[in-house]
Amino acid sequence: MSFSTTYTLDKPYFYECFDESLPYSAQAKPKYALLVLLISLGLIAIYAMNKHYLGNFLILAAVLECVAFYYRRPWWVTRQMLSRASGSEARLTIDESGFKSENPHKSYQLAWQDIDEVIFTVRGIILKSRRGMQYVSNSVLNDEIIEYIKKRATK
Incomplete structure (x- = not known):
């Protein structure tokens, strides 16, 4: 046969691909361990080491990871739409x-x-x-x- x-x-095909594949991929859930690690290290840097720039950077990296997770669908589709x-x-x-x-x-x-x-x-x-x-x-x-x-x- x-x-x-x-x-x-x-675009509709790419949205369908993403929506149907997401539940079976590793990106279906946030990286909680990474978020906890970044925030913990950021707080340690601020309060224990008195390194405010480093602490703020680590906490902002955790926030950026949350934003990236929230917008992963439009970001993935946009990358596909920009491809040849x-x-x-x-x-x-x-x-x-x-x-x-x-x-x-x-x-x-x-x-x-x-x-x-x-x-x-x-x-x-x-x-x-x-x-x-x-x-x-x-x-x-x-x-x-x-x-x-x-x-x-x-x-």
Whole structure:
């Protein structure tokens, strides 16, 4: 079986990728240990060592980490929109060997044996491997290929 389709790498697609992948990524929760460490070191620098500049810097680094966590979605989408691939047409091919996606600027191939986990979300499919995660939207797939992926994932 072989399936091929094209889709556009645009802002709505990037938002969908981020929203569906976030619960399964390491960035889903704030780095509480880092925040506690930065604030503690900042307070120690201010009150125990009397180094106000260092203490303020460490506390502001913790605040910056909170801001970065809060705005991670628009920041990630903006970075994708600024990339060369933004707005280009991507071609997805699914066959016996695995997944292959290519656009004018980048391509990746993921063999079935390299896929560690297949996660079916409400709006798409997440393919986890040692190299990271790849997201495929259900909007570019038909029911037949989704069933094929489900069968291959359970093998």
